[in-house]
Amino acid sequence: MTLWSLHEFLEEVQLAERTLRHWHSLGVVPPAVKQGDVYGYTVLHLARVRAAYGLQRQGVRRLADIARVLDATGETELMQLAGLAAAPPDPSAALSPAPAVLSAADAAPPDAPVSFPAATEPPMVRELVEIVLAPGVTLRIERPIGDEARVLVRSITALRGMQVSLPW
Numbered sequence: 001m002t003l004w005s006l007h008e009f010l011e012e013v014q015l016a017e018r019t020l021r022h023w024h025s026l027g028v029v030p031p032a033v034k035q036g037d038v039y040g041y042t043v044l045h046l047a048r049v050r051a052a053y054g055l056q057r058q059g060v061r062r063l064a065d066i067a068r069v070l071d072a073t074g075e076t077e078l079m080q081l082a083g084l085a086a087a088p089p090d091p092s093a094a095l096s097p098a099p100a101v102l103s104a105a106d107a108a109p110p111d112a113p114v115s116f117p118a119a120t121e122p123p124m125v126r127e128l129v130e131i132v133l134a135p136g137v138t139l140r141i142e143r144p145i146g147d148e149a150r151v152l153v154r155s156i157t158a159l160r161g162m163q164v165s166l167p168w
Contacts, residue, residue: 003040006032013049027067028052043084044075050082055155065159072158077151133160 010017023029029048032039048070055066070078131139131153139156141149157163 001033001035001042003033003035003038003042004046005040009041009045013046015049023049023052023063026063028063028070044078047078047082047084050084051078054081054083060159068158068161069155072154072163073151077147077154080147081151131157131162133157133162 004012006017010020013020015023020029024031029045029052032041032045051070051073052063052066055069060066060069073081129141131141133139133156139153141153145153
């Protein structure tokens with residue numbers, strides 16, 4: 001596991017230290033992890049910040065809501081939301097003469113739109129599932145669903161404080 005120092009991480013995610021502490025307190029970003037005698041930030045920390053930026057661009061304003069959505073999102077989906085490649089980037093790249101810590105192939109800029117992989121063709125058998133979000137508000141889902149729809153369902157239900165298992 002590779003770690004960014006606090007200052008490397010703040011520079012990469014373009015956050016003020018005070019803002020990062022606030023996001024820690026609300027659960028948007030977990031505290032730094034310890035590796036040996038050193039505390040630092042991992043690619044999952046980076047993914048949560050990037051995904052939080054994406055949710056803010058989509059109109060989710062309350063940080064507590066963003067934290068709930070991120071908590072309900074699986075690691076793979078979180079990496080997709082953040083625009084990060086499957087392999088974690090190497091923070092030692094910041095020491096090279098390259099212009100950025102991450103290459104363009106590894107990460108999208110914080111203001112990049114959230115993108116989802118192309119959906120695969122679902123099987124022909126379909127089933128309708130309804131999730132009651134509140135009295136008079138029902139989310140109707142035609143199964144099976146793709147990755148983008150799965151993220152949306154988890155996000156919507158997380159905003160209502162619900163956890164939904166989506167094995168389908």
